[in-house]
Amino acid sequence: MNDDDPVLDDPVGRSLAGRHAALARRLGRAATYLDEVASFSAVSTDPDARDWADLAALLGPGAFADLFSCPAVPPSDWEPVFTLEGRQMIWSGGERPDGAGSEPGTGVVELGAESVPEMLDLVRRTEPGPFRPRTHELGTYLGVRVDGALVAMAGERLRPPGWTEISAVCTAPEARGRGHAARLVDALVARVLTRGERPFLHVAEANTGAIALYERLGFKARRPVTFRGFRTP
Incomplete structure (x- = not known):
């Protein structure tokens, strides 16, 4: 592609x-x-x-x-x-990521409508970007639970032809440093590639930690972007 x-x-x-x-x-x-x-x-x-x-x-x-x-x-x-x-980043890491999948034992689970209150709470605490009560309908959302509590998640957002955007990558402060974000992104990348599509994502230029993570997971920069919001007259 x-x-x-x-x-x-x-x-x-x-x-x-x-x-x-x-x-x-x-x-x-x-x-x-x-x-x-x-x-x-x-x-x-x-x-x-x-x-x-x-x-x-x-x-x-x-x-x-x-x-x-x-x-x-x-x-x-x-x-x-x-x-x-x-910046906009696109997947360039080959056919399939090393840590692909949400198989039993990985701790990665699929999230549905019943998980929305927990997803909104996690977004409120971590601020990964816009997320609303029906955002999960844009695509597949995956999470990591520890002792039943949702501590990390990521999902699919924009879906232009041939591509799927990975978004809402976030981890609760008390659960960081354990590789949850990497496992979630890998699992989503695997799903996207299985459909014959290619993953991409967007990240704030100042978020150097996230950029470094995505580069390690097989993403590369495609182009700089400027996000803008306005209020109508």
């Missing part, structure tokens, strides 16, 4: 138009996820005034517009909320 695959330049838009279409709201060429699923929105790759007006109408007045890595900047009456420098 081509490292320069253009679908990765618009991962939100391509996901909303494809495998996540059932989880989307659309108006014209603007789209956003259902509120309880995710915060991300998208416009066309060459947005005009009509596209921005449609997105504003879709979200409502004074609403948060999470444009993820969209390079286009909205009109001047959209209030900037945040800007975060990051």
Whole structure:
């Protein structure tokens, strides 16, 4: 698969138009996820005034517009909320990771709707990024339990054609340093590769520890990205 695959330049838009279409709201060429699923929105790759007006109408007045890595900047009456420098990384580690799978004995389990309260609590304590009550519907989410308590998790988020994003990688403070994140990412990578797809992810540029981990697990940088959020007029 081509490292320069253009679908990765618009991962939100391509996901909303494809495998996540059932989880989307659309108006014209603007789209956003259902509120309880995710915060991300998208416009066309060459947005005009009509596209921005449609997105504003879709979200409502004074609403948060999470444009993820969209390079286009909205009109001047959209209030900037945040800007975060990051990088997009793609799997380059071969056919299958060394620690693949969620077989018995690995401590890795699949998480479903019944685990959402624990997942939200773990996200609240570790702040890996946006996560909402129905985010788990975007793909498979895996976790590690110790004495029944959820102490680590990771899952699948954006899914442009041919790719699956690994996201929400987090470990409770009291359980760090035990390799949970590596096992979870390896298990997800194995699942993605089994489907004939390729894993990718996004990470904040300042998170050097996470970048080093992902590099050890077989990921390499594809391009720098800037994450932006705005408030509609």
